[in-house]
Amino acid sequence: MTTTAFIVGTATTPMQRRDLSAEQMAHQVVAEALADAGLTPGDISLVVVGNATAGRLLDQGCIRGQTFLLDAGLTDAGIVNVDNSCAGGSSALHLAALATQGGAGHVLAVGVEKMWTGDRMETLAGIEDGVPIVDREFMHGNWENASGSVLMALNAKWTLEHMAAWGTTVEQVAAAAVKARRHGALNPHAQFQSEVTLEEVLASPAIVPPLTRLMCSSFTDGGAAVVLSAEPRAGAPKIRSTTSRSGNGSIDYHDRLAQTAAAAWAASGVDPGDVDVVELHDATAAEEICALESLGFYAPGTAAAATAAGDTTLGGKGVTVNTSGGLVARGHPLGATGIAQVVELVAQLRDEAGQRQVEGARLAVAANTGGMIGSHAGTTDAAFIGIHVLEAG
Numbered sequence: 001m002t003t004t005a006f007i008v009g010t011a012t013t014p015m016q017r018r019d020l021s022a023e024q025m026a027h028q029v030v031a032e033a034l035a036d037a038g039l040t041p042g043d044i045s046l047v048v049v050g051n052a053t054a055g056r057l058l059d060q061g062c063i064r065g066q067t068f069l070l071d072a073g074l075t076d077a078g079i080v081n082v083d084n085s086c087a088g089g090s091s092a093l094h095l096a097a098l099a100t101q102g103g104a105g106h107v108l109a110v111g112v113e114k115m116w117t118g119d120r121m122e123t124l125a126g127i128e129d130g131v132p133i134v135d136r137e138f139m140h141g142n143w144e145n146a147s148g149s150v151l152m153a154l155n156a157k158w159t160l161e162h163m164a165a166w167g168t169t170v171e172q173v174a175a176a177a178v179k180a181r182r183h184g185a186l187n188p189h190a191q192f193q194s195e196v197t198l199e200e201v202l203a204s205p206a207i208v209p210p211l212t213r214l215m216c217s218s219f220t221d222g223g224a225a226v227v228l229s230a231e232p233r234a235g236a237p238k239i240r241s242t243t244s245r246s247g248n249g250s251i252d253y254h255d256r257l258a259q260t261a262a263a264a265w266a267a268s269g270v271d272p273g274d275v276d277v278v279e280l281h282d283a284t285a286a287e288e289i290c291a292l293e294s295l296g297f298y299a300p301g302t303a304a305a306a307t308a309a310g311d312t313t314l315g316g317k318g319v320t321v322n323t324s325g326g327l328v329a330r331g332h333p334l335g336a337t338g339i340a341q342v343v344e345l346v347a348q349l350r351d352e353a354g355q356r357q358v359e360g361a362r363l364a365v366a367a368n369t370g371g372m373i374g375s376h377a378g379t380t381d382a383a384f385i386g387i388h389v390l391e392a393g
Contacts, residue, residue, distance in 0.1 A: 004358035005100035008225035009037025015331035025223035026068035034223040041073030045105035050088030050335035053126035085130025087370025089338025090386025111336030112223035138376035139235030156208035159286035164300030168337035174201040176285035184325025191331030224339035241268035247381030249374025257294040281342035338368035349392040
């Protein structure tokens, strides 16, 4: 009989720092997550590690987890490495949850990413490694721009399409960025901890119009970890469902996200209207609006106005979005992001989130996406989407 995976320990690094190595961040979050769980390294039977860029940026193409955790005391645990671009964290957690449900004992899911190396273009290339070479060539041939990021050009394309289809305004997109920074200012681990105004967002330098600098996520160093157990504990949230999908270029990204969300709602038995807080993949402020609609929290064309009205912020009347600050404010350390989302949600479900606590939070959702596929053929599908539905203990 399948068991339940409970989250018994969590940890995350401060994401405003650039002075820590991948090894230091990995050791920190593993030690802190184990301490939170009341376990020792010897209690762990399996470790699943998510990382995206170490092969290119750190010259560590294989056995990344074994290298990063060499001195962490995990002497008897198997270490499995996952490389799924921006969704390495949710991929690692998906596998860790399945292993826990299958009787693997105490399982550790870790994500770590070192992105600040002093070579901006090489980091951009590391991010673009999450796109097949044929699609990269297409993107650079058609979407090259002054920012150097063809993936931000893709996000700008989606933004303009949403504006044309639904009348979404640049001010509404900016409102999502203002909300993200407001929440990030309450998170001591966030990369950016200062609030910004609507005017500041709109006046910040253009990345790819209509997206400005303050609407976009940034390079981030960071790590996060969770400890899973099949043994229930008082107050430990459980993973109600773990859902994953990979695209093949047959449909567009937001259709794939909607498809995956429908599967997650069916697997969890939860309706979007029941959810108290969601951590979603806002690579840009505009993507937050699109994702809210694709995930089913808002009907198409309605999330922008709701965001501008304050419905998605702390104390708003809708689902509370990205209390951590999201990718825009908390930061986006690719392979760690999906686990960092869950660390934030566990704090919410334990009633330990301090000033950013959602009152009475009982159900939470993490949605993490990674990689793009199919641009050269006329679609831009998601390479991987992971959605986790969590319930308070």
